[in-house]
Each structure stands twice: as structure tokens, then as C-alpha cells.
Amino acid sequence: MGTFVISMLCHVYLWYTTNFIVNYIPSSLAVIPVVLYFRKISTGTESIDVAVSKEQAPNVSGDPFVDAMVNNYNYNAYHAHMPYPFMGYTENHSPTFHSSGKPCLDFFFHVVPDTPPNDVVSRLSLAWDEDPLTALKLVCNLRGVRGTGKGDREGFYAAAVWIHKNHPKTLAHNVKALAEFGYFKDLQEILVRILHGADVRAIQMRKRDERRWGQGEKLPLSSIKIMLQQQWYDAAKKGFETYNDNPDYRFLHIQVSRVYAGAMKKDMENIKAGIRDISFAAKWCPSLDSNYDRSTLLCESIGRILFPRDLPEFEGMEDAHYAYTVRVRLHREYLVPLRKAIDMPEIYMSAKLWNELPYSRVPSVAMKIYKKKFFQNDTTRFSEYLDSVKKGDAKIAAGALLPHEIIGSIEYGGEDEVANLQWQRIVDDLSAIGKMKNCLAICDVSGSMSGTPLEVAVALGLLVSDLSEEPWKGKLITFSYNPQLQILEGDCLSSKVRSVKRMDWTTNTDFQKVFDKILEVAKRGNLTEEQMVKRLFVFSDMEFDQASRNPWETDYQAICRKFSENGYTSVPEIVFWNLRNSKATPVPSHQKGVALLSGFSKNLLKLFLKTGGIVNPEDTMNLAISGEDDMEFDRASARPWETDYEAICRKLNENWFSSVLEIVFWNVRDSKATPFPSTRKGWHLIVSGFSKNHLKLFLKGGGILNPEATMELAIKGEEYDDKLAVVD
Numbered sequence: 001m002g003t004f005v006i007s008m009l010c011h012v013y014l015w016y017t018t019n020f021i022v023n024y025i026p027s028s029l030a031v032i033p034v035v036l037y038f039r040k041i042s043t044g045t046e047s048i049d050v051a052v053s054k055e056q057a058p059n060v061s062g063d064p065f066v067d068a069m070v071n072n073y074n075y076n077a078y079h080a081h082m083p084y085p086f087m088g089y090t091e092n093h094s095p096t097f098h099s100s101g102k103p104c105l106d107f108f109f110h111v112v113p114d115t116p117p118n119d120v121v122s123r124l125s126l127a128w129d130e131d132p133l134t135a136l137k138l139v140c141n142l143r144g145v146r147g148t149g150k151g152d153r154e155g156f157y158a159a160a161v162w163i164h165k166n167h168p169k170t171l172a173h174n175v176k177a178l179a180e181f182g183y184f185k186d187l188q189e190i191l192v193r194i195l196h197g198a199d200v201r202a203i204q205m206r207k208r209d210e211r212r213w214g215q216g217e218k219l220p221l222s223s224i225k226i227m228l229q230q231q232w233y234d235a236a237k238k239g240f241e242t243y244n245d246n247p248d249y250r251f252l253h254i255q256v257s258r259v260y261a262g263a264m265k266k267d268m269e270n271i272k273a274g275i276r277d278i279s280f281a282a283k284w285c286p287s288l289d290s291n292y293d294r295s296t297l298l299c300e301s302i303g304r305i306l307f308p309r310d311l312p313e314f315e316g317m318e319d320a321h322y323a324y325t326v327r328v329r330l331h332r333e334y335l336v337p338l339r340k341a342i343d344m345p346e347i348y349m350s351a352k353l354w355n356e357l358p359y360s361r362v363p364s365v366a367m368k369i370y371k372k373k374f375f376q377n378d379t380t381r382f383s384e385y386l387d388s389v390k391k392g393d394a395k396i397a398a399g400a401l402l403p404h405e406i407i408g409s410i411e412y413g414g415e416d417e418v419a420n421l422q423w424q425r426i427v428d429d430l431s432a433i434g435k436m437k438n439c440l441a442i443c444d445v446s447g448s449m450s451g452t453p454l455e456v457a458v459a460l461g462l463l464v465s466d467l468s469e470e471p472w473k474g475k476l477i478t479f480s481y482n483p484q485l486q487i488l489e490g491d492c493l494s495s496k497v498r499s500v501k502r503m504d505w506t507t508n509t510d511f512q513k514v515f516d517k518i519l520e521v522a523k524r525g526n527l528t529e530e531q532m533v534k535r536l537f538v539f540s541d542m543e544f545d546q547a548s549r550n551p552w553e554t555d556y557q558a559i560c561r562k563f564s565e566n567g568y569t570s571v572p573e574i575v576f577w578n579l580r581n582s583k584a585t586p587v588p589s590h591q592k593g594v595a596l597l598s599g600f601s602k603n604l605l606k607l608f609l610k611t612g613g614i615v616n617p618e619d620t621m622n623l624a625i626s627g628e629d630d631m632e633f634d635r636a637s638a639r640p641w642e643t644d645y646e647a648i649c650r651k652l653n654e655n656w657f658s659s660v661l662e663i664v665f666w667n668v669r670d671s672k673a674t675p676f677p678s679t680r681k682g683w684h685l686i687v688s689g690f691s692k693n694h695l696k697l698f699l700k701g702g703g704i705l706n707p708e709a710t711m712e713l714a715i716k717g718e719e720y721d722d723k724l725a726v727v728d
Contacts (some may be wrong), residue, residue: 087552094511094544099619100596107138108621109596114452117198119558124159133316136170137625139163142521142599143182145400148606156182160190161198168248172255184284185652189254191296195238198412225307235295240584243297255724257301262336265306271341284336288331303330308481312521345370357386364422367544368409371418391419398422399429402600403459404452410497422494426602427466432607436468440533442514444540444579445503446480453579456600457539458500460577462488463602464537467609472533479501488564494653511544515559519566525551533571541580556587556594573614577604586684594622645675679726 010251059531087097100106103126111120127135141149141158160178163171171178172189181186193200242249263281270277286292288298293299303326307314314322339347345366349355354377361372390396394417398406406423410416441461445454461476465488474488489499522532544555553561556574563571569595576586578598587594596617597604607623614620645663667677 006661020450030373039272078701081093081487087554088175089710095554096542096544097554097585097588098583100518100585100587100589102618103127103591104134105596105618105621106585107135108141108579108624109576109585109598109617110217110582111142111152112578112581113152113155113600114596115155117154119581120155120158121162124162125166132167132170134622134625136163136174138621140181141625142176143178143186143599144603145182146603148603149181149601150603151400151402151601152599153182153186154513156186157189157193158198160186161193164190164248164252172252175252175255177258184260184263184279184281187259188284188286188296188298191249191253191256192292194252195242195295196235217555222227232291236297239295239297248405253296253298253301257305260298260302261305264302264303264338267338267341268334278341280342282335283344285335285343287335287667288327298472299327299330306330306334328694335621349373355381359392362397364400367397367418367422368405368488369403385411386417386421396421396425398714399426402456403463403602404455404600404677407459407462407493412495417493418474418557420494421493421666430463430467430605430609432693433606436464436472436535438472438534439464439468439608440472440535441465441476441537441539443476443478444480444538445478449580452600453541455580460539460602460605461494461537462496462500467605476513479511479514481510483510483517511538511540511555511557515562519562519568521692522568523566527569529568532568533572535614537574537575537577539577541582542578542584542586543580543582544584554586556591575608589618590616592616597624643675652686 006445036066049460085094100109103123107123107127111123121551124135124139127138137155137717139159142159143149145151160171175187176191182645197203202550243253244250260281264285267278267281284441285302286296288299300323304323307326307329309322314325317325324486343358343361345357345362354374357374357378359374361365361384385394386396389396400421403423403426406419406426409419441464443456443457443461449457465472465474465476476486476488478484478500484503486500486503488496521527559574560571573593573596575595579600580598585596587596593614595607595614597620604624605619687723
């Protein structure tokens, strides 16, 4: 009884204290680090111990290592040894977690395109401390325009500048990979932001807006020219001085130049060999005397790599003349022919060659930007091209566009043939991977979602609807004050957008009503558990209204409780997809049957087209950043040249183990990866093949000296020594 009374007193105290903080302290400060004051936390369907259960008797085999592995290797230490994440309230006073309990997962879930740079680097710093390699992968996932990437440029640039400041060699070592996740232009943009500050683009945009609205100082044209020339001179001077004085920047600059030079050299070789496999390095390489070139001096650096100083034609040439020459040759011998081979639409447009423009090779973003010009200047050919796309005889690019960008180009009540076809291309490409089975999208259209987040919620909801199998296809739920099931009308995107814009959008965020109505419909129709919807995508900012009268029952816990009270033993899988910079976190990292995603890109939907059930938020994150080829070792750490084996040795040493376990690396696939060199001393070896015979080496006993000695042991014996001979 005493424990119950103390628990209740703590409960009441925390309730009044929290309400005071929420009501009288600004919402930006209302993060309440509540420490659990009872032994178990209810999730609606189960209770989770926050301490190791004393009733669990350890397995006893007589071997301490085996016993420790059996009892702890598969056990989730998070449940047993770590406190629950800090709790607080949403902006609408609903209990929520303010962290998943895992910094890497927090970065994955909370960083969205409107997240301020300071918040991005703050979350990245915590994620890096937890796991540098995972954090690095998450940064690449943030930028990725393909695969499962989020396509968030600004967040990526903020993260890249932070990595350069804190781990410069890691950034420089990975520049080629960064260009592959995004595009080549990212490389010089990172250099510019390192030189002139991470917020240089925001400052430029603010000044541009001031000039546009007449707020800035008006200057005569002659003064503007002088001012621009001075700015160019200052930028070039800063780039030159930083290159000479800062070794970390110089190393990064050289690595970027090498990536560009290597790609363009390979592209020219492919052209000469008649191969059409050409990268976009020449497209995004800075043009001579462009702003990028003046700031970074990249053209000279790339030219020096492509045309080395020790070539005979440069013998005796002054350095200034040499620098000028390699810049000109870079332009003439690489940029001009490669850009022509790429079929850049801008080349045809500037030359007024509209009747020669290859529309099927126009990138998705360029198509969105230039479509009106195509209609105006080449009406017949462009219309014929669009007809060919409809018939399936031609293709239109859409990969780099975000779903809400396509929808945003459709004016109210109007038609947009290009947008319809680009949307259909996205649907077709994703449908080729798989279909959404037994899924339903839930879109938050409340007041807190106003602006871009609301547009993204509707766009992603429409996409889930289009990817779903019947009878779920063409349906989605919107929720604010009164949730509604929307039946989307029409077959094309324009008609669906018009029907969405007729929806009831209000200020509230009553998330619980969605599930109340689902349960009401299920009970009224006597639906069994097998007949219930299996997966729900929730596109929202997670700032839900208060879930229940229980002051610390989160929305997900309330949903679990309601399903249990209505006789359902399981809850549909829920994908919480965050669309706004917010601290609210619906569930902790270990919650089964839930995924935590974020961002404006459609790419993460591929996770649910390829795979089956959701495991938990952290596993879903790991799936998003896993490569296509899992057989090769991932890079061991953020230390650029630390191998996996070296990382193992370091970690054991850091934990006070003086020796490393005996490790047998048994290769079963054709691969160049080699864990360590042959001279490595110690109890480790490398074997390969599908046969069991190598196991005899360990049945006979004896220690392993090193990989080479083990190889010699494997081929030692009369069947080798007495029968084989090398004859020259």
C-alpha cells in the first residue's frame, strides 16, 4: 500500500508540475525530462521492465563466455539497462517522447528539409558520438536522390560542413561517394560553404529579396559593376589564401578536383571508344570565370590534373601562363565536347535549335522548369513527344522530383500534361518493385501543417493510394478535427488533386479519432483480426492533440489500449512519417510494429514495397541505409583507413582486453576484400571455399600463427609434396 501511495503522490506532483511548465513556459522550452517513477511502463498491450528481472535464471554450461553470450548476446540491453527516453508534451499537450533513445534514430526521424542548420549539426554530433559510421551513412541518406535517400540538400550541406570541421579526413576520403548519392555540383557547393560560412546562401537570398522588394540601397549601374568586381576579387583571394593556409581544406579541394578530373577523363575515353556511358561531371563542373570558379579556383586545379606540369609542351612555361593554358584546354578539350555529348537542353535552347532538342533526354527537374518554353517554341514536336509517352513509345524523366513538387505545378482547376505523365512515371517505377498490400495512408491536414508540410502529406498520401492494391487503391484518410475517408476521383493526377483540395481542412490534430472510427467501423461490421487493415502510413508533424485522461499515456499506447479493449490482440503496423521540425517522438527505438521515417522524398516507400513486416524503428532505419551488396564489409569506422579487423582490435583494447579472439575469416564469394595482410601475427587466418575439409585444420589442434602459415599448413602433406612439381 505504501508503494502505491508514494507512486500516486509522485504521479500527482509530476502532473501539476508538467501542466505548470506547459501552460506558463514558452512551448520551445517545454521539454520535460521525466524520470520513471514506477517499475514498469504500459504500452497498452504489454509492460516493459526497466530493470533486469531477478526471476530470469542464467543458463549454466560451465563456460563463462558461453553463459554470458547465451544470456546477453540476443538480449535487448535497452530494455534492461537504459532508462526510457525523456518524456514531455506535444504542442497540443499530448504526452510524447522527446527522443527515441537512440541519437542516430533521432537524426533519421527528426531532420527534415525545414530543420534549422544548428539543429541538424546538434543531432549529427550526438549521432556521431553513438556510431560514426551509421551517422555518416545517415548523412548520405539525407542527400540521396536515388535508392532510399531523402533528397534534402540544405540539411546535407549543413552536415557536410560540420563533418569537415570535426572530421576533415573522413569528408575528403568520401567525396566520390557523396557525388554519387547526390550530384557533382554538391562538391563545389560544400567548398563554397566552408569558405564563406554555412549560412552563405541564406544571406545571399535575404539580400536578393531586399533588392527585389526595394528595401536595399539603390546604386547606379557603374557602382554595381565595381561592387561585383570587388566581390569576385575578395572571393578569389579568400579561396587562394585558404587553400594555401588550411591543409584540411587543401586536401578536400584536391580530392574534389581529382573526382572531377577522373570522371571526365573516363568520359572522354568512352566517347572515343563509342560508348554512351557518360557521367554528368562535365555538366556540373564550374564553367570558366563562373561564380563557383572564382570562389574555389576549381577549374585551374582540375586542369592541372588533366594536363600535368611535367608534360613536354609545358617545359619552360611560366606558371601563370601554364595556369591560363590548362584552364582554356579544360574548356575546349573536355567541357565543350562532353556537354555536347550529354545533350544538355540548355545548349539547344541557347542556340535556338528547338527542332533538334531530344526531349526524352531532358532531366526531370529541367522538364519541370522548361516545359512552358517547350510548348511556346516547339509546340508540335513537344506535343507529339508527350503523346508518345502516353502510348508507352517514349519515356519522361521524373526520378529527381519530389512528389509535392509535381503536385505543386498543377494550378487549381487546371490540367498539366507533363505533371500527369511525370507522376505516372513515378508510380510505374515504384510499382515495378512491388505493391502496397493492405495499406492505408493517413494525412494530417491540421493548421500546424500549413505550407509545404501539408502539401507533402497530401502528395505522399496520394502516392501510397496509387501504389496500393484494390480495394485500398484510391482511398486515404485525412484528419484534423473530424477524420474523413476520402475516395479519390478520376484516373489522372489533376483530377485527384482537385478532389483533395475539396477536403475539410481545420485547425485541430485529433489523431485518436482516426483509430476510434476505424474500431467503430470494425466492430459494427464484425470484422475479425485477419480482416483489419494491416499497415497505416501516418504523414504528420506528430504534434497530436491530447490522447487520453492518463497524463503519461502516449498516443501509441492509447491506440494499443483501445484495440485491446475492443478484443483485438494486435495493432496495425504504423509508419510514423515526420514532415516538420518537431521534438515529438511517438515511440522509443525498440517498439515493435512501428517505423519512424521523415522527409519529403518518395524513396523511403521502397522499403515497404520490397520487404514484409516492420520490426522496429531502429531496424527500419538500418534497412534504409543498408547497401544493395551486403557481402562486402562496410567501412569499419569514420577513421578513413581503419579496417574492420583493426577496429575490432581497437574496441577490445578500449574495453581492457589485452588480446583478440581467434578469428577465422572464411570467404564464400568472389571478392577483393581482404581483412588483413599475410604478415599479420596472431591467432587469425583466412580460408575460402565451400568444402568442409578446411575444418580438419582445427580438429588436429595447434595454434594458428598467421594467414600465410595456415595456407602452407593446408597444402602440406604427401598428396601435395610427393605428387606435384614445377617444371620450367
